[in-house]
Amino acid sequence: MNDSRSISNRSLLFNEFKAFLTLALPLAGVQLSQAAIGFVDTLMMGRIGLETLAAGGLAALTFSVFVYTTSGILMGVSPIVATAYGAGDKPQIERVVQQGCLLVIGLAVPISFGIANFDILMRNLGQAETTVVLGNTYLDIMVWGFFPALGFALLRSVVSAMSHTRIVMSIAIGGTIINIIGDYVLGFGKFGFPKLGIAGLAVASIFTLWVMFLSLLGYILTHKELKTYRFFRQIYRVDRQIIASLIRVGVPIGIATALEIGLFTIVTYLMGLLGTEVLAAHQVVLQTVAITFMVPLAMSYAATIRVGQEIGQNNRVGAIRAGYVGVAIGLGFMLLMAAILLLFPDRIIGIFLDLQDPRNANVVPLATGIMTIAAISQILDGPQKIIMGALYGLQDTRIPAILSFVAFWGIGLTIGYWLGFHTSLGGSGLWLGQSIGIAISAVMFFWRFHHLVSRKHQ
Structure with missing residues (x-):
């Protein structure tokens, strides 16, 4: 009897691993593709000129903040659709998507107006006039890509919640290729096109965003299963x-x-206040972990979907299993990444800096020290992000936001500031503070998930 139960449990775990990876791997491809777009855009800006890199980097960061924050709001669609999909409630899915479309329009219009006039704030923040002019040139074009960026975020949440993730990955990879080619052709004036500089990079980006949005929309309208849903009927209600x-x-x-x-x-x-060399070392490590973090970020989306689907089937045990299987996979991946960062720091730093250049002599050891802290921090950072995604699957979002503020801003930033500016640790102290905040948030998120599923399971 015990043997058969053990075999059954192993079978359930194997099925969950398979279901989770089926969602997570394509979503990881999406996140890595989007990270590659930002990386290539930065390289292209640097090749055009230093002023373009400074202004374009600031403008691109500004646009990304608006997109990611607003897309986060639209992520509320994912757990609700996943729960309804698990319950087989087709009318509820249709209603949620219809209202999600209205939400996209309601968010896109005022925020686009803000993006178009962001040069006013840049001047008030004391930015150089050249930076303001070039940055505003970029944003005035990019504003036309804000709606398709939000539309794609909404549709991605919907189809992912319904376990259609491979198409999202295919579209994202295709978009990355289009964007790279567009940057090269329009930014540098190749194949008979005029050299548009930073404006060309922006045009390539909005073209890519529209292609991705319309491609995913076309998939939904023509797919055998998805076209039976009346997502866009009576959308005005x-x-x-x-x-x-x-x-x-x-x-x-x-x-x-x-x-x-x-x-x-x-x-x-704050790193900039500690000096140019500290800031450069920080940027090397930040760019590195930003790439590796894309995978657990995708896993957090998969955890949201899997937990939501199990809740929709009224399967609390399955929701618990989905959450912890996701964490286990994420932990294994981040242990591997941490090992690579710890074993090969010079090779990784060498991607960004010439290790033989005497001008980098002070930066390399600073980056190596920060890399060590970041590597250890990654071991907890991945699981805490995934368990947060599991909480979102339970539609528990308000308390995690409060816990995030307490852990990262209240504790991590405070400790980091003290270590960075009141001890000899400098930049490493700031990273150490962040890592402490990550550790505390991980503990709190795990406690919150265990508390909720245990209480609901009783």
């Missing part, structure tokens, strides 16, 4: 109850996203 649910679930996710992006932005500015 407002369902206040569903809109309220989307806002209740999504706004805390958007706030948590803004807090996370804001923390890295603040730490980067």
Whole structure:
């Protein structure tokens, strides 16, 4: 009897591993593709000129903050659709997507206006006039890509929640290729096209965003299963109850996203106060972990979907299993990444800096020290992000946002600032503070998930 139960448990675990990876691997491809777009754009800006790199980097970061924060709000669609999909509630899925479309329009219009006039804020923040002019040139074009960026984020959440992730990965990879080619052709004036510089990079980006959005929309409208859903009928009708649910679930996710992006932005500015060499070392490590972190970020989306689907089937045990299987896979991946960062720091740093250049002599040891802290931090950072995704699958978003603020801003940033500016640790101290905040957030998120599933399982 015990043997048969053990075999059954192993079979359930194997099935969950398979279901989780089926979702997570394509989503990881999406996140890595999007990270590659930002990386290539930065390289292209640097090749055009130093002023373009400074202004374009600031403008691109500004646009990304708006997109990621607003997309976080739209992520409220994912757990609600996943739960309805697990329950087989087709009308509810249709209503949620219809109201999600209205939410996209409601968010895109005012925020686009803000992006178009962001040069006013840049001047008030004391940016150089050249930076303001070039940055505004980029943003005035990019504003036309804000709607398709949000539309793609919404549709990606919907089809992913319904376990259609491979198409999203294919479209994202295709978009990356289009963007790279467009940057090269329009930015540098190749194949008979005029050399548009930073404006060309922006044009290539909005073209890519529209292609990705329309491609995913076309897939939904033509897919054998998805085209049976009336996603876009009577889209003008407002369902206040569903809109309220989307806002209740999504706004805390958007706030948590803004807090996370804001923390890295603040730490980067603090690194600059410690000196150019410290800032350069920080950027090397930050760019490295930003790439590796894309995988657990994708796993967190998969955890949201898997937990939501199990909740929709009223399977609390399955939801617990989905959450912890995701964490186990994420932990294994981040242990591997940490080992690579610890074993080959010079090779990784050498991708960004010439190790033989005497001008980098002081930067390399600084980056190596920060890399060691970041590697150890990654071991907890991946699992804490995945367990947060599991909480989102339970539609628990408000408390995690509060816990994020306490752990990262209240504890991590405070400790990091003290270690960075009141001890000899400098940049390593700031990273150590961040790592302490990550450790505390991981403990709190695990406690929160265990508390909720145990209480609901009783």
